[in-house]
């Protein structure tokens with residue numbers, strides 16, 4: 001955190017939100033550039049998925065995904081909404097992408113409203129795709145963004161116009177985002193990371209359903225791993241079915257009994273509840289095959305922890 005040469009190092013998490021096609025992925029790639037890692041399944045917490053990491057001498061900027069916010073209309077119930085809010089609360093900066101060639105609409109307002117509810121996270125507005133508009137139109141757009149902030153009670157730390165396509169202002173945006181991060185050490189080593197964000201979200205939804213109504217130390221003893229996930233073959237195109245095989249790990253036999261419940265009733269509820277949420281999140285009917293297993297004292301065993309995704 002305080003290297004000998006006196007320069008501070010910053011690190012932190014930034015989440016790009018915005019409705020579909022707002023330009024989040026393109027901007028992520030533009031920021032991350034070619035020399036660094038894109039997409040990984042390494043969760044900061046169990047709720048966030050790393051999309052890309054910007055490695056700099058002075059900072060590490062970790063771009064993470066916010067599940068749920070992309071598809072507000074298919075969200076089911078409050079739990080998924082809570083999931084979104086928790087995720088936004090866990091990052092340092094949340095940046096909403098608002099394409100310059102479209103007027104901010106109800107979808108944008110929904111997202112900015114959700115952002116406004118999360119007090120501690122710094123909020124940034126990014127006007128994307130600036131190459132598609134004239135400077136006059138861009139001026140209008142920036143004013144509209146400012147108004148959207150005022151109307152929703154959102155305080156923008158920055159409003160930044162950028163074109164990921166032409167590269168215009170991308171470096172400036174990177175500097176501004178780094179400037180908003182707290183001091184901190186490098187959090188991720190360089191290296192290849194694979195992409196499995198949906199498995200992690202699915203595991204998290206199952207874990208949440210399993211935690212419902214549990215008290216004391218048991219919640220910390222639960223981990224969920226999605227072993228397999230794939231569309232079932234031989235299904236008609238308009239009737240897809242997603243097969244998910246997942247294991248729910250507990251530490252002790254007695255905990256297994258609690259999770260399963262009388263005649264399997266609790267496990268059944270966990271399966272039904274989480275299946276509905278997964279279907280809402282992924283937009284596909286799901287067949288969920290869920291098993292409870294014992295991983296003895298997994299919290300104290302680094303190898304097991306790694307296997308369980310921690």
Ligand SMILES: Nc1nc2c(ncn2[C@@H]2O[C@H](COP(=O)(O)OP(=O)(O)OP(=O)(O)O)[C@@H](O)[C@H]2O)c(=O)[nH]1
Nearest residue numbers: 019020021022023024025026027129132163164165
């Ligand atoms: N002209 C122009 N087009 C862009 C720019 N950024 C993104 N696009 C285009 O806009 C479309 C959507 O971009 P994405 O980056 O996939 O948007 P997204 O927000 O990640 O979309 P979802 O994954 O659906 O949430 C693509 O066709 C991009 O090529 C830009 O700076 N300028």
